[in-house]
Amino acid sequence: MNLKLKVWKQEGPDTKGYFKNLEAKEVSPDMSFLEMLDVVNQDLIKKGDEPIAFDHDCREGICGSCSMVVNGDPHGPEKAVTVCQLHMRKFKDGDSLVIEPWRAKAFPIVKDLITDRSAFDRIIQAGGYISVNTGNAPEANSIPVPKVKADAAFQDATCIGCGACVAACKNASAMLFTAAKISHLEALPQGKVESQTRVLNMIGQMDKEKFGACTNTGACSAVCPKEISLKTIAKANSLFRKAAIQKS
Amino acid sequence: MNQVFCRTPFLKQLVGLAGLALSGFVLSHMLGNLYLFKSPEAYNLYGHKLMSLPGFIIIEWGLFAVFLLHIFLTIYLVIQNKKARPKGYAVSPKKKAKASLASKSMQYQGVLILFFLIWHLITLRYGSYNTVMIDGKEVRDLFGLILPIFKNPILMSFYVISILLLGTHLSHGFSSSFQSLGFYHEKYTPLIKKLGVVYAWVVTLGFLSQPLYIYFFYKA
Structure with missing residues (x-):
């Protein structure tokens, strides 16, 4: 499936951020959300663009590193999972996804989707x-x-x-x-x-x-x-x- | 003052405690107002008896202090809360959003209720002082004061909307106070939540019945 992404880009804590429009092409429903972003990042790197910065570590829902708001929901639409355990089968072909970092004064943005927790x-x-x-x-x-x-x-x-x-x-x-x-x-x-x-x-x-x-x-x-x-x-x-x- | 008493959970507990005291007040206020259905005389006599109570002024000023505590602590907390998220989200939550509209808009309801309260005090409590004679006693003609207000479609509508807002405020506020005060029980907390909703409906319907009765059915 193909998805339209609107991802928050921000160079550093004190710089102004903006939404960047990207496309995720040929996404497998078996991919995790982070794997989908990995593929998007590979494409960006191949084109010479800067990849989207996001936090991740264990990718099995127990470390608490991954952190992004997908269409207004922290960790995406599925209940009781972290975003690394969210799978692309939860979305449909042609969906538009807005991906934002945690937003709080106490969690300043380090870069893109990474916040200092x-x-x-x-x-x-x-x-x-x-x-x-x-x-x-x-x-x-x-x-x-x-x-x-x-x-x-x-x-x-x-x-x-x-x-x-x-x-x-x-x-x-x-x-x-x-x-x-x-x-x-x-x-x-x-x-x-x-x-x-x-x-x-x-x-x-x-x-x-x-x-x-x-x-x-x-x-x-x-x-x-x-x-x-x-x-x-x-x-x-x-x-x-x-x-x-x-x-x- | 010791710093621990300025921490947000403690301030929230004071807001909740004040809120519960005010919940008791609005219930008694609503019940007292039901004398209106008996007769204008009974309504006026009830008001007279209430205001002739020994220590009425102390109770009234105490209530005023509780209102101020509830309002000013909330204003302080709302300012802190707004500062905690300087930039909001582009998309509001959809699927997982469990928070009810009533719970998310408590401060806005509060502001509107405050406007109503000020108007209510100016027009009624501190409104024009006319008296009538009932059973040889000179009492304040409260019924005469509310009659033109409830017969006026605009003022009556304003009153009704304000009461609906109050009901919404109470439906979350009542049970939320228990949570802030640290009371949670597997069995009783769901009951308190239901009780909060029932209580809010009782107060709302009780208060609404009066202007609606006067406007649609009462003939002088």
């Missing part, structure tokens, strides 16, 4: 450590963790930090990401000890990075490739209030 790293860093002794791996049954808690922690820990939540939110809020990182440690006994300082510091960093505030529209959870639930945000809100009152 180190704000997320700084939020995680602000969370600090958990009280686990170094040395050999502890005996597995020395700290009992109920199955329900382990599952809840795991569900939140599946967040790959791709930033689709920020991209989808009308306020560019990082609440779903931050809440997932707060609550996956909170659910486990090892993470309980530093719970209050962690929630205060991570939320503090989130605000410092100039993300917007959560207005509970639910757009973040709807586009999350790992389907992190809104209840995570409620939990973080509750933890934050308690910590703010008790720690101040």
